[in-house]
Amino acid sequence: MTTGRVGNELWVVSLGRTPYEEALELQRALARERISGAIPEDMLLLVEHPPVVTLGRSSKAQNLVSSSEYLASKGVELFEVERGGDVTFHGPGQLVGYPIVDLKRHRQDLHWFLRQV
Numbered sequence: 001m002t003t004g005r006v007g008n009e010l011w012v013v014s015l016g017r018t019p020y021e022e023a024l025e026l027q028r029a030l031a032r033e034r035i036s037g038a039i040p041e042d043m044l045l046l047v048e049h050p051p052v053v054t055l056g057r058s059s060k061a062q063n064l065v066s067s068s069e070y071l072a073s074k075g076v077e078l079f080e081v082e083r084g085g086d087v088t089f090h091g092p093g094q095l096v097g098y099p100i101v102d103l104k105r106h107r108q109d110l111h112w113f114l115r116q117v
Contacts, residue, residue: 015047020079020090023047027098034100045098049090051076056085063087
């Protein structure tokens with residue numbers, strides 16, 4: 001993504017295999033630092049998670065086709081998170097990217113950003 005500004009960088013950080021909860025807390029901490037300006041550049045975290053199901057704000061109970069007890073018995077963690085969307089599975093072999101971007105440096109329009117991604 002370019003903005004025409006000289007010197008814009010995207011820092012890419014590979015976390016390897018990291019539990020979802022740990023990666024989520026790191027994202028939150030880095031977002032706070034990005035908002036405060038303590039981190040001067042946009043970031044992209046790349047991570048692989050052990051088996052986990054996340055429930056976004058739009059998730060519906062009927063879309064989770066296994067009980068939380070069954071998932072736990074198979075070693076799959078379950079998290080309710082503040083992101084949009086429904087039910088999502090992440091697991092070994094899947095590369096997940098978490099952007100931490102200051103839209104003020106690009107275009108203050110979330111839908112524009114999502115189309116760019």
